[in-house]
Amino acid sequence: MKKNFKALLLVLLLAFASCSFTSKTFDNPDKDKLLVQVITYVLQQGHFDPIxxxxxxxxxxxxxxxxxxxxxxxxxxxxxxxxxxxxxxxxxxxxxxxxxxxxxxxxxxxxxxxxxxxxxxxxxxxxxxxxxxxxxxxxxxxxxxxxxxxxxxxxxxxxxxxxxxxxxxxxxxxxxxxxxxxxxxxxxxxxxxxxxxxxxxxxxxxxxxxxxxxxxxxxxxxxxxxxxxxxxxFDPHTYYLAPRSKEDFDQQMSGKLEGIGARLQKRMDYIKIVELISGGPAWRSQLLEVEDVILKVKQEDEEHPIDIVGMRINDAIKYIKGPKGTKVTLTIKKVDGTIKDVTIVRDVVELGETYAKASLVEKGDKKFGIINLPRFYVDFQDYKNLNAAIDVKKEIERLKDEGMEGLILDLRNNGGGSLPAVVDMAGLFIKDGPVVQVRSTGQPKEVLKDRDRSIVWDGPLVILVNELSASASEIMAAAMQDYKRAIVIGSKQTYGKGTVQNVYNLNNLVRNNTSGDLGALAFTTQKYYRINGGSVQLEGVKSDVQVPGRYSFIDVGEKEKENPLPYDEIDPADYEIWDNYFDYDNTISKSKERMSGNDQLKLIEENAKWVKSKIDETVFSLNYKTYKNQLELNEEEAKRFDAISDYKTNLTFVPTKFEKQLFENDTTSLREKRERWYENLSKDVYVEEAVHVLEDLKMAYSIKKVAKVKD
Incomplete structure (x- = not known):
C-alpha cells in the first residue's frame, strides 16, 4: 500500500524535523556515512516495529x-x-x-x-x-x-x-x-x-x-x-530507493509503464515474473504467468539472445524494456519446468488498463454481474473523480439497471492499493460501520469506518480471491467476511500482507546538504487489522469455500518472505453482522459439496501438485541426451493438463449498454480486450461456482434499486 494517512505522515515529519541533520555533523562529511546515519534514525523512530x-x-x-x-x-x-x-x-x-x-x-x-x-x-x-x-x-x-x-x-x-x-x-x-x-x-x-x-x-x-x-x-x-x-x-516491505531508483519509482507511480507490462523480482540467481499488469502486452499475450523465470532476452534485430541468469535485476530490465512497437523474445522457464520462447510486442501500459471493468453474466433467463478490479487505484489529487470505489459504484449501477440479480467482485491477483478507496468500496455493500482497524506503534488504534448509510448493492455478493490477492484486497474480503455480507471463494488463504508503508524523501532530514541526493526510503509505519480483531499478516484471509488453484502448493505469500512482521490480534471493533441472508451457512456447505466433486478442480489440483514437484527439482543432468529426454518428458506430462484450458461453462458474458456505446466509437481496442476477457471468463470454473452460490443465496427481502450516477 503506497499511500498512508496524512495525519500519521505529519507526525513523522514533525518528529524528523525536530532532529534534522546537517552534512557538517561529520568530521568527514562522507555521503555514505550520512546515509547510514539518516536511515538508521528513520527506522528507529518511524518504523512500526523497530528491531x-x-x-x-x-x-x-x-x-x-x-x-x-x-x-x-x-x-x-x-x-x-x-x-x-x-x-x-x-x-x-x-x-x-x-x-x-x-x-x-x-x-x-x-x-x-x-x-x-x-x-x-x-x-x-x-x-x-x-x-x-x-x-x-x-x-x-x-x-x-x-x-x-x-x-x-x-x-x-x-x-x-x-x-x-x-x-x-x-x-x-x-x-x-x-x-x-x-x-x-x-x-x-x-x-x-x-x-x-x-x-x-x-x-x-x-x-x-x-x-x-x-x-x-x-x-x-x-x-x-x-x-x-x-x-x-526490519521487514520485507521496507526498502531503500537510491536516487536513480527513486526516479524509476516516480515514473511508475505516474501511471505509465513502457515495456512488456510485467513486474519482475530477483530470487537467488533468477529473474521471476511476480505480477502481470492488466491490459499490458504480457497480459494480453496469455503466454506469461506469475512465477515464470526469464532465462534469456533477444531483441528483434539480434541473432542470439542474452543470458540474464545471474544478472542484476536493474540490468536485466534494461534488456527487457524497450520502445513501444518493438519486439522482444524471452526464453521462459515455466512453473512446470518446460522451457519456451515467447515473443512480446512492447507497448505503453496506461494506468487506465488497471481500472475496474464489468460484464453481465447470463445463465438461462437469469442475469448476474461480475466486476474485475486489478488494483485499488486512486488519484489523491483528484480523489472524487478517479478512485476504484467510485468506478465500482458506477459499474454496479449499470449492472443493476440491466436487471442484475447477484454480483461477483473479482479480486484475484489484486495486489492492493489505496486504503481510503477500500474503505469507501466496502461502504457500497453495508449501511455503515467499521471496515478496518489501523495501529501505529505507541498509538491507540484507529477504526476506519463507512459513514454513508446508503447501500449501493444490497443483493447477493461473492468475492473471488487467490494467493496473490494482497493488502487492500484482503481488507475488503475480510470486512465482507466478518460482516457475513459476502461469501469468499478462492485459495486456502490470501497473500497475508497486513502492513502499511510510507515513502519518505531522505533529503528532507538534512540541512545544508553538500553530499548529494540521498534518495528515499519506503518503510512500514502501521499494521491493519480485521474488524474482528484478527490480523491478515501471515495468515491472510481464509476463503469460506476453499478451492485449489495454480499456486496452491507453491511457496508464495508473506510468510515465505524474509523477516516478516508477526501475526497478532487486537480488540474487535463494534459492528453488527449482516442479517439479510437466511441461508448463508447452508449456501457455503452446498458450494463445498459441489467443489469436492468437480472434475475440473481435481485436474487443477493435480496440475498444481505436479508443478510443485518440478519446482522442487534442483539437480539437472549435463548429459545432453538425458537433459533432452527430461525436457520432452516434462512437455509430454504437461499435455495431460491441456484440458484445463479446454473447459467451458454454460455462462454467457456480454457488455453493459454503457460499454456497447463505447464500442461504437472505439479507438483503443476496447472491444478486443473485452472479448478476450469474456472468453477467459467463459472457461473459468471459479466464476461458474460463484454464479451457483449467487443462485443459492436467498435474501430476506427484494433487491432495491438506487438512483443512477451520471456517467
Whole structure:
C-alpha cells in the first residue's frame, strides 16, 4: 500500500524535523556515512516495529549481504568468508558509529574477485563442453559452500557455464532440425559447429553482462545494495530507493509503464515474473504467468539472445524494456519446468488498463454481474473523480439497471492499493460501520469506518480471491467476511500482507546538504487489522469455500518472505453482522459439496501438485541426451493438463449498454480486450461456482434499486 494517512505522515515529519541533520555533523562529511546515519534514525523512530541493532542483527545482516552479492558463490573463496567473519558481530557497532568498514572491505574484495572471474569464464569457454559424459548440476545454491582454491572455483564456473550453455546447444539443434524440415537441401551444422556456436553465445552474453553492466556499477550502486540489505532486516516491505531508483519509482507511480507490462523480482540467481499488469502486452499475450523465470532476452534485430541468469535485476530490465512497437523474445522457464520462447510486442501500459471493468453474466433467463478490479487505484489529487470505489459504484449501477440479480467482485491477483478507496468500496455493500482497524506503534488504534448509510448493492455478493490477492484486497474480503455480507471463494488463504508503508524523501532530514541526493526510503509505519480483531499478516484471509488453484502448493505469500512482521490480534471493533441472508451457512456447505466433486478442480489440483514437484527439482543432468529426454518428458506430462484450458461453462458474458456505446466509437481496442476477457471468463470454473452460490443465496427481502450516477 503506497499511500498512508496524512495525519500519521505529519507526525513523522514533525518528529524528523525536530532532529534534522546537517552534512557538517561529520568530521568527514562522507555521503555514505550520512546515509547510514539518516536511515538508521528513520527506522528507529518511524518504523512500526523497530528491531534492536545488536549482535543478532549483525550476524543476520552479515549472512544476508554476502548472499545478496554472491548468491551462487562464484566470486568469494572460503578464505574470504573467514576474513569477513571477524566483522560478523561488529556490524551493529559500526552502524551506530556510522562506520562502513565492513562494506568497504567486502566491496574491495568483490571488485578483485570480479576481475578474476572475467579471466575464469573466458578460459572455461575457450574449450569445448562434452555433453556425452554423465555429470549433474545442482541449482540449490544454499546447500553448497564457498570453494577453497582456484581449481575448485574454475570447476564451479565450468559447471554453471555448461548448464547455461546447454539450453543454447538445444536451441541450435532444434533450429537446425526445423531448417532441414523446411528445406531438404539444407546442410545441417555438425555437432562441433553447434557446440562452438552455443559456447560463443554464452561468451557473448557474459561479455555484455560484465562490460556493459557490472563495470558500469558505481560505488553508489553497490552501497545502495548494502543499505537495502540493512533496511530489509526490519521487514520485507521496507526498502531503500537510491536516487536513480527513486526516479524509476516516480515514473511508475505516474501511471505509465513502457515495456512488456510485467513486474519482475530477483530470487537467488533468477529473474521471476511476480505480477502481470492488466491490459499490458504480457497480459494480453496469455503466454506469461506469475512465477515464470526469464532465462534469456533477444531483441528483434539480434541473432542470439542474452543470458540474464545471474544478472542484476536493474540490468536485466534494461534488456527487457524497450520502445513501444518493438519486439522482444524471452526464453521462459515455466512453473512446470518446460522451457519456451515467447515473443512480446512492447507497448505503453496506461494506468487506465488497471481500472475496474464489468460484464453481465447470463445463465438461462437469469442475469448476474461480475466486476474485475486489478488494483485499488486512486488519484489523491483528484480523489472524487478517479478512485476504484467510485468506478465500482458506477459499474454496479449499470449492472443493476440491466436487471442484475447477484454480483461477483473479482479480486484475484489484486495486489492492493489505496486504503481510503477500500474503505469507501466496502461502504457500497453495508449501511455503515467499521471496515478496518489501523495501529501505529505507541498509538491507540484507529477504526476506519463507512459513514454513508446508503447501500449501493444490497443483493447477493461473492468475492473471488487467490494467493496473490494482497493488502487492500484482503481488507475488503475480510470486512465482507466478518460482516457475513459476502461469501469468499478462492485459495486456502490470501497473500497475508497486513502492513502499511510510507515513502519518505531522505533529503528532507538534512540541512545544508553538500553530499548529494540521498534518495528515499519506503518503510512500514502501521499494521491493519480485521474488524474482528484478527490480523491478515501471515495468515491472510481464509476463503469460506476453499478451492485449489495454480499456486496452491507453491511457496508464495508473506510468510515465505524474509523477516516478516508477526501475526497478532487486537480488540474487535463494534459492528453488527449482516442479517439479510437466511441461508448463508447452508449456501457455503452446498458450494463445498459441489467443489469436492468437480472434475475440473481435481485436474487443477493435480496440475498444481505436479508443478510443485518440478519446482522442487534442483539437480539437472549435463548429459545432453538425458537433459533432452527430461525436457520432452516434462512437455509430454504437461499435455495431460491441456484440458484445463479446454473447459467451458454454460455462462454467457456480454457488455453493459454503457460499454456497447463505447464500442461504437472505439479507438483503443476496447472491444478486443473485452472479448478476450469474456472468453477467459467463459472457461473459468471459479466464476461458474460463484454464479451457483449467487443462485443459492436467498435474501430476506427484494433487491432495491438506487438512483443512477451520471456517467
Amino acid at each position: 534492536q541493532i545488536n549482535d543478532q542483527f549483525s550476524e543476520e545482516l552479515f549472512e544476508d549481504y554476502l548472499e545478496r552479492i554472491d548468491p551462487v558463490k562464484r566470486y568469494f573463496y572460503q578464505s574470504d568468508y573467514k576474513e569477513f567473519q571477524k566483522y560478523k558481530t561488529e556490524i551493529d557497532d559500526q552502524l551506530k558509529a556510522f562506520d562502513i568498514t565492513f562494506f568497504n572491505v567486502v566491496h574491495e574484495r568483490m571488485l578483485q574477485r570480479i576481475d578474476e572471474a572475467k579471466s575464469i569464464y573466458k578460459e572455461v569457454l575457450a574449450k569445448p563442453f562434452d555433453y556425452n559424459i554423465d555429470e549433474t548440476f545442482d541449482t540449490d545454491y544454499e546447500n553448497i559452500d564457498f570453494v577453497s582454491n582456484k581449481k575448485q572455483m574454475k570447476e564451479r564456473w565450468r559447471k554453471q557455464l555448461k548448464f547455461s550453455t546447454l539450453s543454447n546447444y538445444d536451441d541450435i539443434h532444434e533450429e537446425e532440425k526445423r531448417a532441414k524440415e523446411n528445406d531438404p537441401s539444407y546442410v545441417m551444422k555438425t555437432e562441433v559447429e553447434i557446440e562452438k556456436q552455443a559456447r560463443e553465445a554464452t561468451l557473448k552474453s557474459l561479455n555484455i553482462y560484465f562490460n556493459d553492466n557490472v563495470d558500469d556499477l558505481t560505488r553508489e550502486d553497490w552501497f545502495s545494495t548494502y543499505v537495502n540489505t540493512i533496511v530489509e532486516e
